[in-house]
Amino acid sequence: MVQRKAAYPIDSIFLQRWSPRAMTGEELSGEKLLSLFEAARWAPSSYNNQPWRFLYAKRNTKEWDVFFDLMVEFNQSWTKNASALVVVVSKKTFDFNGKPAQTHSFDTGAAWMSLALQATKQGLVAHGMQGFDYDKAKKVLNVPDDYNVEAMLAIGKQGKKDLLPKELQDKEEPSDRKKLSEIAWEGGFK
Numbered sequence: 001m002v003q004r005k006a007a008y009p010i011d012s013i014f015l016q017r018w019s020p021r022a023m024t025g026e027e028l029s030g031e032k033l034l035s036l037f038e039a040a041r042w043a044p045s046s047y048n049n050q051p052w053r054f055l056y057a058k059r060n061t062k063e064w065d066v067f068f069d070l071m072v073e074f075n076q077s078w079t080k081n082a083s084a085l086v087v088v089v090s091k092k093t094f095d096f097n098g099k100p101a102q103t104h105s106f107d108t109g110a111a112w113m114s115l116a117l118q119a120t121k122q123g124l125v126a127h128g129m130q131g132f133d134y135d136k137a138k139k140v141l142n143v144p145d146d147y148n149v150e151a152m153l154a155i156g157k158q159g160k161k162d163l164l165p166k167e168l169q170d171k172e173e174p175s176d177r178k179k180l181s182e183i184a185w186e187g188g189f190k
Helices: 012-016 030-041 064-068 073-079 104-121 134-140
Strands: 052-058 084-091 124-129 147-157
Touching: 012 104, 030 052, 030 104, 030 124, 052 064, 052 104, 064 084, 073 147, 084 104, 104 124, 104 147, 134 147
Parallel strands: none
Antiparallel strands: 052 084, 084 147, 124 147
């Protein structure tokens, strides 16, 4: 397994968090799953609007097939062993005045990261993805027009990579990141 190394001192949780695809298929208790959403609840947001919403289906429930059928075949090939599937939604307007909330997606991303870090602390996988039908998700999950479908997540207990289709097994290790000099600059855009 690749050992991730930071260029500057950071907490190890950031290096430990990655997005494996191999999951065991074990069911998660409601308490364990809800603790992930609890971590997300405490994320920062503009005007404390908390625009994020998490719609989910646990494995072996009637909702599972609805969520599973939203994904492209590639993602279905590995999420079939997830414990929960989640569609992340954000409210596009402020609660207090109904005006557009420009940072709804940004704030929801902060909530997703909080969820992902809590999953890592609990020894779980939280893998975000965009490979699903956004319009279908909006329709079948009854998402109101003033909300935006942002992403989908698969959550579960990490499994061995041989649970994955052969073509994914070689990719099942933590990835590196771009150099800091490629993503952060003093002053204007370079």
